[in-house]
Amino acid sequence: MTMTRQDMRPTPKAGILDVAAYVPGKEHAPGVAKVHKLSANETPLGASKHAIEAFREAAGKLEIYPDGQATALKKAIAEVHRLNAGNILCGNGSDELLGLLCQTYLSPGDEAIYTEHGFLVYRNYIMAAGATPVIAKENNERAEADAILSAVTPRTKIVFLANPNNPTGTYLPFEEVRRLHDGLPRNVLLVIDAAYAEYVRRNDYEAGVELVSSFENVVMTRTFSKIYGLAALRIGWMFAPVHVIDAVNRIRGPFNMNSAAILAGTAAVRDRAHVAEAAAFNETWRVWLTEQLTALGLRVTPSVGNFLLVHFPDDAAKSAETADAYLTSKGYILRRVTGYGFPNALRLTIGSEEANRGVVAALSEFLR
Numbered sequence: 001m002t003m004t005r006q007d008m009r010p011t012p013k014a015g016i017l018d019v020a021a022y023v024p025g026k027e028h029a030p031g032v033a034k035v036h037k038l039s040a041n042e043t044p045l046g047a048s049k050h051a052i053e054a055f056r057e058a059a060g061k062l063e064i065y066p067d068g069q070a071t072a073l074k075k076a077i078a079e080v081h082r083l084n085a086g087n088i089l090c091g092n093g094s095d096e097l098l099g100l101l102c103q104t105y106l107s108p109g110d111e112a113i114y115t116e117h118g119f120l121v122y123r124n125y126i127m128a129a130g131a132t133p134v135i136a137k138e139n140n141e142r143a144e145a146d147a148i149l150s151a152v153t154p155r156t157k158i159v160f161l162a163n164p165n166n167p168t169g170t171y172l173p174f175e176e177v178r179r180l181h182d183g184l185p186r187n188v189l190l191v192i193d194a195a196y197a198e199y200v201r202r203n204d205y206e207a208g209v210e211l212v213s214s215f216e217n218v219v220m221t222r223t224f225s226k227i228y229g230l231a232a233l234r235i236g237w238m239f240a241p242v243h244v245i246d247a248v249n250r251i252r253g254p255f256n257m258n259s260a261a262i263l264a265g266t267a268a269v270r271d272r273a274h275v276a277e278a279a280a281f282n283e284t285w286r287v288w289l290t291e292q293l294t295a296l297g298l299r300v301t302p303s304v305g306n307f308l309l310v311h312f313p314d315d316a317a318k319s320a321e322t323a324d325a326y327l328t329s330k331g332y333i334l335r336r337v338t339g340y341g342f343p344n345a346l347r348l349t350i351g352s353e354e355a356n357r358g359v360v361a362a363l364s365e366f367l368r
Helices: 049-061 071-081 093-105 120-128 145-150 174-183 209-214 242-249 259-270 272-295 320-329 353-367
Strands: 088-092 111-115 132-136 156-162 189-193 218-223 235-239 299-301 307-311 335-337 342-349
Touching: 049 259, 071 088, 071 235, 071 259, 088 093, 088 242, 088 259, 093 120, 093 156, 093 189, 093 218, 093 235, 093 242, 111 120, 111 145, 120 132, 132 145, 145 174, 156 174, 174 189, 174 209, 209 218, 235 259, 272 299, 272 307, 272 353, 320 335, 320 342, 320 353
Parallel strands: 111 132, 111 156, 156 189, 189 218
Antiparallel strands: 088 235, 218 235, 299 307, 307 342, 335 342
16 A cells, blocks of 8 residues: 555644635735735824833843733723623633633534624634534624524524624624524624624614623623734733633743733723723724715625725726725725625725825826
């Protein structure tokens, strides 16, 4: 029997090579002197000065292991959001926590649901756990409670709801989220991914705290990568029932957060003035960009996040692909969202005033 090269090396477990690796948006425009990166939903205001100072403090103690419980960060989050610290778990970005939830609650043969244009990482983590991803249709680029409920089977173990959703920027009002939860079996975990919650200024929105506080099968995840401007440090947290915290704690890494992240995150969450400034800036420029792009004849999905989903004409000369190439040549990097089911749209992060005005001017030139 002839041995092949594959027979002579370790083989990943079944299903791993079926997972499509997550590909982030591009960052560079070769040959362009000045680049405005509008592809990753990063805040143009940067991090709080207090968070930066705290980060620098960590440099003097690099030989010491971090606090494995992230006690100071959990305490700060609990105080600011008026939560019980015992119901909080911090992680290396909310991505890590989403993956840990899949490892904890999914097995081969199980199913997990996410919506048609939901975060692609959900699918990857579901498949990595050996479970089957199930997609619920959206309506007008918005999740629908009835569509999600109709996808539930006896094999369903988790439902992921990005609220607001990326890349659409749409959201489900709280009453609809509650209706969704009411229709789920109590052994199904509803994971509300509220990464963009701090940007939402709608009276009918609730990030998920109330549901988590009232039921045993709801988890809310949050991030410091967006409005707090700490994407480089990878800080996430979840608010969950104690039994979920206990289960996930058993498989997470003992030092899954570094000391700099803990210190900077603690300072950032307490700097409410910085958060308010970032939210107000975002609201002003989101409205302005939506109006300007609509006036150019482009359809913009109504967004409550710090980004816009911009749709292009069914014309090869003015398509999203052509627009992306043109904008890149001018130093404006947007996000292609073909993998999310939008082959003729670009996601535009709300950037600095210079970037916002510049990208509108460039699009105006492109469309002419």
